[in-house]
Amino acid sequence: MNSWFDRFKDFFKNKYVLISFIVLVLSFFLVFLVYVVFVPKIIINGKEKVVLQYNDKYSENGAYVLGDDDGVEIEGKVDTSKIGEYEVVYKYKKFGITFTKKRIVEVKDEKGPDLVLTGEDEVNVCPNRDYEEEGYKSVDEYDGDITDQVVVNREDDQITYISTDKSGNKTTVFRKIVKEDNVKPVITLKGNSVMYVVVGSKFTDPSVKVVDNCDSNLEEKVVTEGNVDINKVGKYTIKYKVIDSSNNTSEVTRVVNVVNKNTTNSSRGIPGVIYLTFDDGPNSGTTNVILDILKEEGVKATFFVTMRGPDSLIKREFDEGHTVALHTASHNYKTVYTSVDGYFKDLNKVSNRVEKITGVKSMIIRFPGGSSNTVSRHYNIGIMTTLTSEVLNRGYRYYDWNISSGDAGETKNKDKVYANVVNNLSKKRANVVLMHDIKPYTRDALRKIIKYGKENGYTFERITMDTPMVTQRVNN
Ligand code: ZN
Numbered sequence: 373m374n375s376w377f378d379r380f381k382d383f384f385k386n387k388y389v390l391i392s393f394i395v396l397v398l399s400f401f402l403v404f405l406v407y408v409v410f411v412p413k414i415i416i417n418g419k420e421k422v423v424l425q426y427n428d429k430y431s432e433n434g435a436y437v438l439g440d441d442d443g444v445e446i447e448g449k450v451d452t453s454k455i456g457e458y459e460v461v462y463k464y465k466k467f468g469i470t471f472t473k474k475r476i477v478e479v480k481d482e483k484g485p486d487l488v489l490t491g492e493d494e495v496n497v498c499p500n501r502d503y504e505e506e507g508y509k510s511v512d513e514y515d516g517d518i519t520d521q522v523v524v525n526r527e528d529d530q531i532t533y534i535s536t537d538k539s540g541n542k543t544t545v546f547r548k549i550v551k552e553d554n555v556k557p558v559i560t561l562k563g564n565s566v567m568y569v570v571v572g573s574k575f576t577d578p579s580v581k582v583v584d585n586c587d588s589n590l591e592e593k594v595v596t597e598g599n600v601d602i603n604k605v606g607k608y609t610i611k612y613k614v615i616d617s618s619n620n621t622s623e624v625t626r627v628v629n630v631v632n633k634n635t636t637n638s639s640r641g642i643p644g645v646i647y648l649t650f651d652d653g654p655n656s657g658t659t660n661v662i663l664d665i666l667k668e669e670g671v672k673a674t675f676f677v678t679m680r681g682p683d684s685l686i687k688r689e690f691d692e693g694h695t696v697a698l699h700t701a702s703h704n705y706k707t708v709y710t711s712v713d714g715y716f717k718d719l720n721k722v723s724n725r726v727e728k729i730t731g732v733k734s735m736i737i738r739f740p741g742g743s744s745n746t747v748s749r750h751y752n753i754g755i756m757t758t759l760t761s762e763v764l765n766r767g768y769r770y771y772d773w774n775i776s777s778g779d780a781g782e783t784k785n786k787d788k789v790y791a792n793v794v795n796n797l798s799k800k801r802a803n804v805v806l807m808h809d810i811k812p813y814t815r816d817a818l819r820k821i822i823k824y825g826k827e828n829g830y831t832f833e834r835i836t837m838d839t840p841m842v843t844q845r846v847n848n
Contacts, residue, residue, distance in 0.1 A: 412437045412466050414444060414473040426481040426514050428452050435462040435473060450477045455514065455539065484543035485512035487522065487535040494548040498586035499618060503531075503549045510535035510543070553618035557584040559594070560624065561612075563767065564735060566837045567628045570764050575602045580612045580624060587616045600628045631764075631841075644799045646830045647839070648673040648821075649773065650809035651699055651738065654681035654689070659809045662818055663688055669822045672834040674771075675809065676738040678703050679722055683729050690730040695834040697736035697771075698722050708740060709748035709755050712762060735768050736835055742772045744844035756848040771835055772844040773806035779814045780806075786816040793817075794824045803830070804842045 384390050417433035424430055430450040437443055447461040460475040490507035497503045510519045515537045525532045531547040563578030577600075582590040597611040608630065613623040648666075653659045653675060663685070666673055675689050676699035690696050700708050701721035708715045719737065727733045741747050743760050763770055777783070778792040789807075797803050805821075807814045825832060833839075 410467075412440070412464050412471055414462050414464050414471060416462065416473060416475055418475075420475050422475065422477045424450075424452055424477060424479050425483065426452065426455060426479060428479075430477060432460070435475075437464050440464075450479070452479050455479050455481050481512075481514040481537065481539040482541060483513055484541040485510045485515070485518055485535045485537050487533060487543040487545050489533070489545060489547055493546065494550060496550050496552050496554075498553050499551045500586055508533055508545075512537040512541075514539070553586045553616065553620065555585045556620040556622045557582050557587070557590055557614050557616045559612060559614050559622045561626055563626075564733075564837075565626055567626065567767050568631055568764060568769055568837070569600075569602065569628060569767075570761065571605050571630050571632055572603055573765060575600050575628065575630075577610065580614075582614050582622075584616050586618065590614050590616060600630065602630060605630050605632055642802055642833075644830055645802050646797065646825050646832050647771075647802065647804045647835055647842075648807065648818075648832060649676060649738070649771070649804060649835070650674070650807050650814075651676045652678055652680065652703060653809040654685035655810040656681060656685070658812055658815045659685045660688070661815050662809050663692060663694075665815075665818050665822070666694070667692060669819070669826075671822055671832040673832070674736070674835040677722060677726065679725060680810070683725075686726060686729045690732070693834075695736060695836060696726050696730055696732075696734055697738065697835065698726065698734050699738055700740050701725070703740050705740065705747050706751055710751045712755065712758055715755075715759055716766075735837060737763060737768050737770045738772070739770060742844055743770060744772065744847050746847050749848045754848060756846045760843075760846050769837060769839075769841055771804060771839075771842055773804040774801070774842055775803055775805045777805060777807045777814060777817075779808050779811045784813055786813040789813055789817040790820050790824075793821050797825070797828070797830065799829070802840070802842060804835075 384393070414435050414437055416435045430452050432446065434446065435444045443464055445463045447463060448459050450458045450460065456479055458477040458479065460477060462473045462475070464471045487508065487510040490509070495503060495506070505524070508519065508522060509517070510522050511517050518535060518537065521535065523534045529549040529551070531549065533545050533547070534542060536542045560581050561578070562581055569575045577596075580591070580594055582594060584590050593614055595613045597613065598609050600608040600610065608628045610626045610628060611623055612625070613621065615621045648671065650659075650662065650673060654677060659681065672693050672695075674695040674697055676697045677686055678699050679701045686696055698719060699722065700715075701718045702708065708718050723734065739745065739756070739759070743756055745756065748755050760770065775793060775796040777789045779789050783789055783792060793805055809815070822832070
């Protein structure tokens with residue numbers, strides 16, 4: 373049997389064949405030896421295949437040849453601001469031959485775009501409304517602004533936003549929609565919270581204003597509790613209640629005082645109380661000193677102001693707890709008593725001034741010359757009769773006085789001012805004292821008047837909307 377080994381042996385029995393074979397093997401070995409010994413080997417520092425992210429820094433680590441570290445030249449640049457595959461070629465010259473080796477650097481974008489939602493990722497929406505997209509923005513490091521390519525999907529109460537860049541990197545964000553209304557309606561009174569109406573007149577409820585975050589037309593759903601009997605003097609409370617469609621409730625109340633037109637009775641009010649009232653100001657040099665004295669004595673007073681003097685003094689009156697009331701803007705008899713419209717136009721002017729300074733609309737007034745004045749007859753017969761009733765219809769309260777300090781003209785002496793006041797005080801009634809904070813002698817008499825009152829068991833109060841009106845007899 374001829375095995376392959378027998379045939380192999382037969383083959384080499386021929387010595388020429390054997391010699392040729394040995395020569396061939398030796399030649400190969402020689403070539404290999406030459407390659408190993410003489411052909412230079414370029415060795416790359418680091419990896420031959422490098423992967424970098426977009427905008428990463430590429431550091432060239434170089435290459436060397438054993439025994440000749442400096443002989444390697446580098447060719448090729450890596451730009452990491454552009455995605456792609458770069459070749460860095462290392463060259464080495466020997467025997468006039470150039471030997472090369474390559475490093476492959478791949479710059480990739482594997483980072484997803486920066487996708488940001490405008491607004492919260494959980495949004496409360498009124499149950500009766502639909503969510504309106506609040507917006508989003510997607511910026512990719514490589515592609516730039518790709519907001520217009522964002523894919524938005526709404527499924528029930530969840531919105532999915534997906535942004536994909538050119539390299540296929542994805543960013544996904546979610547927004548949750550919560551259909552819920554926990555916000556109460558805002559109910560506010562139109563008109564004043566405390567109103568005064570004359571018995572037997574007509575009372576028109578100024579009603580309320582309702583603003584709600586979800587519902588409109590809630591004003592139609594306001595429920596009113598309480599009635600005003602316009603024919604019966606008394607204090608009435610009206611409650612306004614409103615419920616929105618998510619059952620949030622709000623309410624507000626108003627007090628309506630039905631009063632006698634003729635509260636002219638000087639004995640009304642709290643007996644033994646002194647209401648210091650100052651007209652015609654404010655005025656620099658007097659009002660500020662009066663305010664200092666009142667502060668030091670811990671006494672509150674009432675200022676019936678005009679357009680005169682600096683705003684800062686009215687601000688101080690208000691800030692220091694006094695009542696800022698209205699006298700009229702011009703204090704000119706012809707201007708205010710020629711017509712009803714003329715009066716209210718002038719009154720509104722000072723009313724706006726006070727509201728602008730204090731933030732509060734004052735409804736407490738005093739007529740120039742008092743309600744009993746006769747000077748108005750020169751301009752309009754019967755105007756005080758009309759005005760005294762019309763101001764009440766419009767919700768104002770007006771106050772005259774039952775003690776005059778005489779400082780309006782007749783007295784120019786601080787001792788006389790003092791005597792005029794203290795000699796007329798009474799414990800049996802409320803004492804409304806007429807003074808003028810524009811007068812230096814009133815300023816100089818004030819401390820002594822307050823001392824007298826304190827030492828003789830009087831108390832001092834300011835006029836508020838709850839103070840019973842002290843009024844004089846109308847003479848025109
Ligand atoms: Zn006056």
